Amino acid sequence: MNEGLASQTIKAIDAYTINEIGIPSMVLMERAALAIADELLDHTSISAASYAVVCGTGNNGGDGLAIGRMLHQAGKTVKIYLVGNVDKASDECRKQLRIAKNLGLTIDFLEEGAESFSEDVVLDALFGIGLDRDVEEPHKTAIDKINRSHGYVVAVDVPSGISADTGKAMGTAVIADSTLTIGFMKTGFNVKEAQAFIGKLKVMAIGYPERSLLKGLIKEELTND
Numbered sequence: 300m301n302e303g304l305a306s307q308t309i310k311a312i313d314a315y316t317i318n319e320i321g322i323p324s325m326v327l328m329e330r331a332a333l334a335i336a337d338e339l340l341d342h343t344s345i346s347a348a349s350y351a352v353v354c355g356t357g358n359n360g361g362d363g364l365a366i367g368r369m370l371h372q373a374g375k376t377v378k379i380y381l382v383g384n385v386d387k388a389s390d391e392c393r394k395q396l397r398i399a400k401n402l403g404l405t406i407d408f409l410e411e412g413a414e415s416f417s418e419d420v421v422l423d424a425l426f427g428i429g430l431d432r433d434v435e436e437p438h439k440t441a442i443d444k445i446n447r448s449h450g451y452v453v454a455v456d457v458p459s460g461i462s463a464d465t466g467k468a469m470g471t472a473v474i475a476d477s478t479l480t481i482g483f484m485k486t487g488f489n490v491k492e493a494q495a496f497i498g499k500l501k502v503m504a505i506g507y508p509e510r511s512l513l514k515g516l517i518k519e520e521l522t523n524d
């Protein structure tokens with residue numbers, strides 16, 4: 300299996316692409332979301348009419364909001380749930396929230412104690428490569444709910460709670476049926492204990508320029524020296 304990239308390298312590749320090459324962060328996010336929405340609509344064996352999208356307030360949540368919007372535009376029934384403090388949301392997540400609201404999507408905060416999800420597919424967009432500490436409330440309850448749902452669980456980029464670098468569950472983690480990982484395979488996905496959380500893995504290409512890959516990898520090498 301491909302060795303994968305460390306989250307720091309992916310962050311360096313993102314930063315170079317956005318800041319030095321000039322492809323806006325929102326464009327990368329749209330490409331990631333479109334690749335995943337297309338995969339869900341056209342290329343998987345999952346025949347789904349309804350989707351629950353569980354979003355955090357970082358860029359993984361922004362991906363989730365954009366995917367939810369694209370599924371809604373494709374005529375699917377989409378319910379978006381937010382978890383965490385929206386006042387501290389990333390810029391991209393905030394923008395995606397505004398777009399989704401302007402298009403009339405249903406967005407709710409995930410309530411404590413509520414039943415689990417009844418939709419055909421549950422999209423996990425709580426945390427991606429930004430996870431850097433153990434999962435606590437309210438995310439812990441959200442992950443429990445995803446894991447109790449009867450629907451097919453698809454993780455966006457990384458099963459939330461799994462460290463993209465070590466492959467270990469940080470307290471708790473989403474057990475996905477499938478993980479659609481953005482741009483690159485992650486180092487932690489090679490670890491044996493991560494397999495049960497990842498499910499079926501697919502890397503979604505989003506068109507990072509070759510130059511970004513070289514610069515990101517060189518920066519990582521210099522940092523390690």
Ligand SMILES: NC(=O)C1=CN([C@@H]2O[C@H](COP(=O)(O)OP(=O)(O)OC[C@H]3O[C@@H](n4cnc5c(N)ncnc54)[C@H](O)[C@@H]3O)[C@@H](O)[C@H]2O)[C@@H](O)CC1
Pocket residue numbers: 313323324325327328329331355356357358359360362389425426427428429430431432433434435438455456457481
């Ligand atoms: N433009 C970009 O940078 C792109 C980002 N992408 C998405 O963005 C993700 C990374 O986004 P972020 O860096 O915003 O990070 P995440 O969305 O993974 O996490 C959000 C934030 O949660 C906080 N956090 C970490 N551990 C926590 C914990 N245990 N409890 C509560 N909060 C915690 C961190 O401050 C982190 O920044 C990728 O995994 C991918 O899904 C993609 O859209 C591709 C392009």
Ligand SMILES: [K+]
Pocket residue numbers: 359423424425426427454455456457458459
């Ligand atoms: K996720």
